[in-house]
Amino acid sequence: MKWLITGCNGQLGSCLQDKLKHREGDDFRALDSDLLDITDELAVKAEIASYKPDVVINAAAYTAVDKAESEEEIATRVNAHAPGILARACEEAGIWFVHVSTDYVFDGNAAVAYREEDPVSPCSVYGSSKLKGEEFVSESCRRHLIVRTAWVFSEYGGNFVKTMLRLAQERDRLSVVADQFGCPTYAGDIADCLLRLVLLAQNGKAEAGIYHFSGDLAVSWWSFTREIHAMAVSKGMLDKAPLLEAIPTSAYPTAAQRPAFSVLDCTKLEAIGIRPSDWRRGLSHVLDCVRK
Numbered sequence: 001m002k003w004l005i006t007g008c009n010g011q012l013g014s015c016l017q018d019k020l021k022h023r024e025g026d027d028f029r030a031l032d033s034d035l036l037d038i039t040d041e042l043a044v045k046a047e048i049a050s051y052k053p054d055v056v057i058n059a060a061a062y063t064a065v066d067k068a069e070s071e072e073e074i075a076t077r078v079n080a081h082a083p084g085i086l087a088r089a090c091e092e093a094g095i096w097f098v099h100v101s102t103d104y105v106f107d108g109n110a111a112v113a114y115r116e117e118d119p120v121s122p123c124s125v126y127g128s129s130k131l132k133g134e135e136f137v138s139e140s141c142r143r144h145l146i147v148r149t150a151w152v153f154s155e156y157g158g159n160f161v162k163t164m165l166r167l168a169q170e171r172d173r174l175s176v177v178a179d180q181f182g183c184p185t186y187a188g189d190i191a192d193c194l195l196r197l198v199l200l201a202q203n204g205k206a207e208a209g210i211y212h213f214s215g216d217l218a219v220s221w222w223s224f225t226r227e228i229h230a231m232a233v234s235k236g237m238l239d240k241a242p243l244l245e246a247i248p249t250s251a252y253p254t255a256a257q258r259p260a261f262s263v264l265d266c267t268k269l270e271a272i273g274i275r276p277s278d279w280r281r282g283l284s285h286v287l288d289c290v291r292k
Contacts, residue, residue: 001025001026001027001055002026002027002028002029002051002052002053002054003016003020003026003027003028003053003054003056003057004028004029004048004053004055004057005017005020005028005029005031005056005057005059006036006038006056006057006058006059006060007032007058007059007060008030008031008032008059009032009157010059010060010061010063010156011152011153011156011157011159012100012152012154012187012190012191013030013032013059013060014154014156014187015154015156015187015188015191016028016030016059016191016194016195017030018188018191019195020195029051029053033060038058038060038078038082038085038086039077039078039081039082039085040085041085041088041089044085044086045089045092048090048095049093052093053095054095054096054202055095055097055098056086056089056095056096056097056098057098057100057194057198058082058083058086058097058098058099058100059100060078060082061078062074062075062078062079062126062129063126064126065104065124065126065254065256065258066254066255067255068124068125068129068256069124069125069255069256070255072125072129075125075126075129076125076128076132078129079126079129079130079132079133080129080130080132080133080136081136083099083133083134084133084136084137084139084140086099086137087099087136087137087139087140087141088140088141090141090143090144091140091141091142094143096143096145096198096201096202097143097145098144098145098147098194098197098198099133099134099144099145099146100146100147100148100149100190100194101130101131101133101134101146101147101149101210102127102130102148102149102150103148103151103182103214103259103262103264104122104123104124104126104127104130104258104259104262105122105127105130105131105134105148106118106120106121106122106127106262107122107123107259108259108261108262109261110261110263111261112263112265113218113263114212114262114263114264114265115212115265115267115268116148116209116211116212116265116268123257123258123259124257124258125256126256127259134146134210138210143201143208144209145194145197145198145201145206145208145209146209146210146211147193147194147197147210147211147212148210148211148212148213148214148264149185149190149212149213149264150182150183150184150185150214150215150262150264151182151184151185151214151215151224152185152187152190153185153186153187153279153282153286154186154188154282154286155285155286155289155290156187160221160224161228161283161286161287162290164176164225164228164229165228165237165238165287165290167242168229168232168238168241168242169238171242172242173242173243173244173245174242174243174245175245175247175252176221176222176225176244176245176246177221177222177247177248177249177251177252178220178222178223178246178247178248179220179248179249180220180258180259180260180261180262181218181219181220181260181261181262181263182218182219182259182262182263183214183215183217183219183264183276183277183279184214184215184277184279184282184283185213185214185277185279185282186215186277186278186279186281186282186285186286188285189213189279189282190213190277193213193277196274197269200272200273200274205272211268211269212264212265212266212268212269213266213269213274213276213277214263214276214277215276215277215278215279215282216275216276216277216278216279217279217280218263220246222244226241226244227280228283228287229241229242229244231280231283231284231287232287235284235288235291237287237290
């Protein structure tokens with residue numbers, strides 16, 4: 001198998017490389033924006049024609065949720081038009097295209113976990129740009145796999161886990177939003193999911209379409225932070241956990257509106273043998289990596 005990975009320096013792109021390095025007989029090419037401008041259709045087609053991958057995984061995205069409110073053009077170019085370009089190139093090459101999307105395509109007003117077929121209604125520019133990307137991919141490539149995920153963290157780059165760990169080392173008291181609920185997801189588990197899903201699709205055991213993959217337990221940001229700090233204390237990374245004050249979203253205004261409830265139903269993937277991310281195990285791994 002030959003895998004072409006875009007967005008190689010992000011959390012997911014980095015984890016995909018870690019996984020692929022240990023797959024005997026497989027080859028991969030991992031590219032960042034300096035090596036491949038995914039908004040350039042001619043460049044994308046030339047790269048695919050040159051490397052001749054069996055599958056393309058798009059791990060690139062504009063993820064600055066608040067900044068997207070004032071940078072709608074660039075967010076749409078990266079999150080919507082670029083996936084469409086990649087999808088068309090994969091369709092022409094007759095190969096599978098994997099695109100990673102987000103829980104932000106939903107408005108967060110549900111009371112039960114979102115299924116793949118539930119109505120979408122993003123409440124931010126970021127969410128809207130990702131939804132457009134899904135639509136372009138679905139329209140452009142028959143062999144497409146769109147995987148929505150949420151609350152991603154890892155040992156790579158900046159993320160919520162690292163931020164909360166740093167703040168715990170600097171402060172005795174923290175205020176954290178407690179009325180937004182979702183499922184933390186370890187990027188290494190997303191990488192495993194994508195690689196397995198591709199093989200299932202190639203073997204006719206998974207259909208083209210949209211799938212949900214996220215953590216196995218829904219929590220609030222406050223609860224997630226409490227778990228981060230408790231685990232860090234148990235590993236000797238913190239002398240004690242700071243006092244956590246639970247605050248409402250209204251007390252922490254942001255440029256972009258966040259879904260209040262963005263829990264994803266992952267039973268469609270579970271039916272073909274891919275279980276949700278054990279995010280507590282992932283969290284333990286990330287803390288061990290940070291501690292080294």
